[in-house]
Amino acid sequence: MAKKRNIIVGQSGGPTAVINSSLAGVYKNAKERGFHKVYGMLHGIQGLLDEQYVDLSTQIHSDMDIELLKRTPSAFLGSCRYKLPEIHENPEIYEKIFSILDKLEIEAFVYIGGNDSMDTIKKLSDYAIIKGHSQKFLGVPKTIDNDLALTDHTPGFGSAAKYIAASTKEVIRDALGLNYKKENIIILEIMGRNAGWLTGATALARTEECEGPDLIYLPEIVFDVDKFLKKVQELMKKKSSIVIAVSEGLKLADGRYVCELSAANADYVDAFGHKQLAGTATYLANFLGAKIGCKTRAIEFSTLQRSASHMASRTDVDEAFMVGGAAVKAADEGDSGKMVVIDRVADDPYMSAAGIYDVHRIANNEKVVPREWVNKEGNYVTEEFIDYVKPLIQGDYQPFMVNGLPQHLVLKRK
Amino acid sequence: MAKKRNIIVGQSGGPTAVINSSLAGVYKNAKERGFHKVYGMLHGIQGLLDEQYVDLSTQIHSDMDIELLKRTPSAFLGSCRYKLPEIHENPEIYEKIFSILDKLEIEAFVYIGGNDSMDTIKKLSDYAIIKGHSQKFLGVPKTIDNDLALTDHTPGFGSAAKYIAASTKEVIRDALGLNYKKENIIILEIMGRNAGWLTGATALARTEECEGPDLIYLPEIVFDVDKFLKKVQELMKKKSSIVIAVSEGLKLADGRYVCELSAANADYVDAFGHKQLAGTATYLANFLGAKIGCKTRAIEFSTLQRSASHMASRTDVDEAFMVGGAAVKAADEGDSGKMVVIDRVADDPYMSAAGIYDVHRIANNEKVVPREWVNKEGNYVTEEFIDYVKPLIQGDYQPFMVNGLPQHLVLKRK
Numbered sequence: 065m066a067k068k069r070n071i072i073v074g075q076s077g078g079p080t081a082v083i084n085s086s087l088a089g090v091y092k093n094a095k096e097r098g099f100h101k102v103y104g105m106l107h108g109i110q111g112l113l114d115e116q117y118v119d120l121s122t123q124i125h126s127d128m129d130i131e132l133l134k135r136t137p138s139a140f141l142g143s144c145r146y147k148l149p150e151i152h153e154n155p156e157i158y159e160k161i162f163s164i165l166d167k168l169e170i171e172a173f174v175y176i177g178g179n180d181s182m183d184t185i186k187k188l189s190d191y192a193i194i195k196g197h198s199q200k201f202l203g204v205p206k207t208i209d210n211d212l213a214l215t216d217h218t219p220g221f222g223s224a225a226k227y228i229a230a231s232t233k234e235v236i237r238d239a240l241g242l243n244y245k246k247e248n249i250i251i252l253e254i255m256g257r258n259a260g261w262l263t264g265a266t267a268l269a270r271t272e273e274c275e276g277p278d279l280i281y282l283p284e285i286v287f288d289v290d291k292f293l294k295k296v297q298e299l300m301k302k303k304s305s306i307v308i309a310v311s312e313g314l315k316l317a318d319g320r321y322v323c324e325l326s327a328a329n330a331d332y333v334d335a336f337g338h339k340q341l342a343g344t345a346t347y348l349a350n351f352l353g354a355k356i357g358c359k360t361r362a363i364e365f366s367t368l369q370r371s372a373s374h375m376a377s378r379t380d381v382d383e384a385f386m387v388g389g390a391a392v393k394a395a396d397e398g399d400s401g402k403m404v405v406i407d408r409v410a411d412d413p414y415m416s417a418a419g420i421y422d423v424h425r426i427a428n429n430e431k432v433v434p435r436e437w438v439n440k441e442g443n444y445v446t447e448e449f450i451d452y453v454k455p456l457i458q459g460d461y462q463p464f465m466v467n468g469l470p471q472h473l474v475l476k477r478k
Numbered sequence: 479m480a481k482k483r484n485i486i487v488g489q490s491g492g493p494t495a496v497i498n499s500s501l502a503g504v505y506k507n508a509k510e511r512g513f514h515k516v517y518g519m520l521h522g523i524q525g526l527l528d529e530q531y532v533d534l535s536t537q538i539h540s541d542m543d544i545e546l547l548k549r550t551p552s553a554f555l556g557s558c559r560y561k562l563p564e565i566h567e568n569p570e571i572y573e574k575i576f577s578i579l580d581k582l583e584i585e586a587f588v589y590i591g592g593n594d595s596m597d598t599i600k601k602l603s604d605y606a607i608i609k610g611h612s613q614k615f616l617g618v619p620k621t622i623d624n625d626l627a628l629t630d631h632t633p634g635f636g637s638a639a640k641y642i643a644a645s646t647k648e649v650i651r652d653a654l655g656l657n658y659k660k661e662n663i664i665i666l667e668i669m670g671r672n673a674g675w676l677t678g679a680t681a682l683a684r685t686e687e688c689e690g691p692d693l694i695y696l697p698e699i700v701f702d703v704d705k706f707l708k709k710v711q712e713l714m715k716k717k718s719s720i721v722i723a724v725s726e727g728l729k730l731a732d733g734r735y736v737c738e739l740s741a742a743n744a745d746y747v748d749a750f751g752h753k754q755l756a757g758t759a760t761y762l763a764n765f766l767g768a769k770i771g772c773k774t775r776a777i778e779f780s781t782l783q784r785s786a787s788h789m790a791s792r793t794d795v796d797e798a799f800m801v802g803g804a805a806v807k808a809a810d811e812g813d814s815g816k817m818v819v820i821d822r823v824a825d826d827p828y829m830s831a832a833g834i835y836d837v838h839r840i841a842n843n844e845k846v847v848p849r850e851w852v853n854k855e856g857n858y859v860t861e862e863f864i865d866y867v868k869p870l871i872q873g874d875y876q877p878f879m880v881n882g883l884p885q886h887l888v889l890k891r892k
Binding site: 268 | 493522550551553559647657658659777780781868880885
């Protein structure tokens with residue numbers, strides 16, 4: 065009897081609104097290419113090490129389920145933040161993973177994630193080559209932060225940008241409608257530790273009927289509290305309602321995060337050693353309130369910006385689906401140790417296609433906003449930035465509304 | 479020459495996602511009933527005192543504009559928080575208002591707002607009767623808080639409830655997809671100083687594929703920090719991801735707000751003497767983090783919950799439009815000193831109709847969630863509560879998407 069052709073897929077890192085669209089793309093393409101079983105790791109490689117997985121045919125029963133999965137935010141299979149040790153540090157873990165893959169007769173391993181996940185693909189494909197295992201390892205990009213190198217942009221970014229821009233428009237409208245002859249300042253805090261792609265996306269709220277935010281501060285540019293205060297005071301001479309977008313990761317010249325200026329924020333570090341940030345907008349709102357004496361409000365879009373499937377971009381959902389399928393195609397054609405990327409084929413009309421890159425060229429390089437896409441003063445993005453993002457927020461997938469709320473596809477455990 | 483029949487409309491108080499649908503209803507019905515000019519006060523009665531108003535026919539040019547207005551959040555005309563003095567305290571203000579109304583040949587005055595706005599309608603209609611003025615004064619209810627008496631519910635509540643329930647579902651999905659074998663607690667902070675209608679609406683996230691929040695704390699029930707901690711610790715024995723909804727207005731047995739326990743919150747009082755609240759969820763998240771030692775996150779829906787027209791309820795938009803029109807009808811038929819209310823005609827299938835009440839019976843009575851609609855422990859709402867809210871979040875108005883974002887109708891100043 066011929067060896068079965070099975071495939072396994074996992075999700076890792078922070079969720080996005082479209083990470084499940086990539087999962088749907090993997091599933092559908094694998095079935096179309098004649099893969100026998102499509103397994104899903106529960107909570108990524110960390111769950112796999114505990115032999116936690118499902119046969120996805122027990123979860124997805126119809127094309128309708130696939131459409132529902134495309135409209136479901138967060139990791140359907142569960143995510144993890146787990147960094148594989150170097151091979152020489154702990155070969156036992158690698159042996160365990162490959163024994164599970166052998167047992168499940170896995171031919172292809174697809175991992176949907178960000179920088180840290182591509183590191184996992186690199187290590188597993190290296191190990192397979194060293195030890196002569198036949199499995200193929202493919203990475204599918206995913207992150208709202210858009211900080212992966214070599215791909216024009218990452219799936220998840222467009223939908224987060226769309227949600228942020230739409231919500232910024234609504235917040236600005238709300239602020240303008242408010243009080244008469246009263247000044248108010250709103251500070252929006254947007255996710256992004258080191259890359260300001262999402263914070264910059266607030267500029268898309270500048271449309272024919274909306275001025276957009278007044279100031280935008282990205283983490284790529286050193287933040288100067290005094291200059292900031294002066295700029296705001298200057299603006300308040302001209303208008304009474306001011307909206308400012310700041311990245312959670314704003315840093316001072318001495319390297320400290322702005323939020324560290326607030327004593328209330330305790331130190332907290334995640335499994336990858338990243339500082340857990342909170343309170344940049346709150347700190348700055350309190351600061352301006354005290355200095356200027358007007359009403360201020362901090363608004364954090366928090367996890368909503370990565371989970372608002374109801375405001376997903378059609379371009380993003382479709383591209384996420386495409387790169388999922390392209391990873392299966394690549395594995396089926398014998399590729400390994402590669403990440404699928406999105407190539408921008410044309411700007412106007414916008415066209416994109418999936419490409420393939422060696423994962424060794426990708427892992428752990430953070431792509432930040434280029435300095436020339438930020439204005440000279442360092443407090444707004446340029447037209448080039450806006451032209452780059454705009455195609456990525458176009459179109460929508462209407463949620464499937466059930467009893468007045470968006471319906472999701474949810475993992476059924478036996 | 480016969481006296482012109484003009485009408486003036488204003489918006490007051492905190493904005494909602496559908497306050498402009500009421501404005502559209504006023505405009506459309508006034509035009510259909512043959513009113514000559516429809517004026518809009520800019521920033522309500524406060525702007526009117528400065529003779530700030532527009533002729534709405536310079537703003538609304540087509541049925542398409544009316545549809546766009548229905549999909550535009552926040553007060554199109556601008557809002558205010560301005561409490562009229564008692565008549566005997568400052569008759570000059572009343573004389574000024576009526577001289578402006580006379581000059582504009584106003585026959586009907588429609589004010590869209592909450593408790594404080596109905597007080598304005600009461601005082602102006604009282605003054606008109608005392609002084610023999612012929613103008614009619616009608617109130618149109620509006621508040622996300624749903625705290626107006628005599629009306630089954632208020633326009634604005636259903637859309638805020640829908641946005642909150644949908645966002646709660648997405649936040650819960652995000653939290654469940656996250657880390658493996660790690661505990662996390664999310665605390666959602668919802669608007670509502672004294673009435674817990676919106677906080678309770680998080681329970682609507684409990685659907686066939688979502689457990690909904692685990693605990694819900696309304697401001698109507700005295701909050702006990704020790705009991706809360708004990709309850710959370712109990713729950714954490716059963717599940718690793720917990721979502722708790724709290725009202726911004728949670729109060730302790732001694733009458734202090736929970737957020738006052740955090741030293742970071744300065745005292746701040748608005749024009750009506752209401753305390754400005756912030757930080758209930760942040761305080762409780764820090765508290766649980768310290769006591770339990772797991773990861774916690776506070777999420778405030780902030781002004782998004784009252785401005786998210788893109789997630790408005792069709793029932794709510796339509797009812798807001800209906801009560802706007804019904805106010806014009808009432809004025810046209812000679813009513814004054816009345817507020818339009820929504821009567822629930824039937825539950826299943828849900829049907830509603832506009833009714834009329836004397837505004838003296840309404841003003842300044844806050845309607846809170848009845849004790850019997852909260853469970854015995856005081857940490858969740860009952861099925862009766864859910865059955866009451868559910869019809870109000872049904873259906874949607876798709877936003878008009880332009881360049882990937884919801885389009886709004888915006889006031890054009892000359």
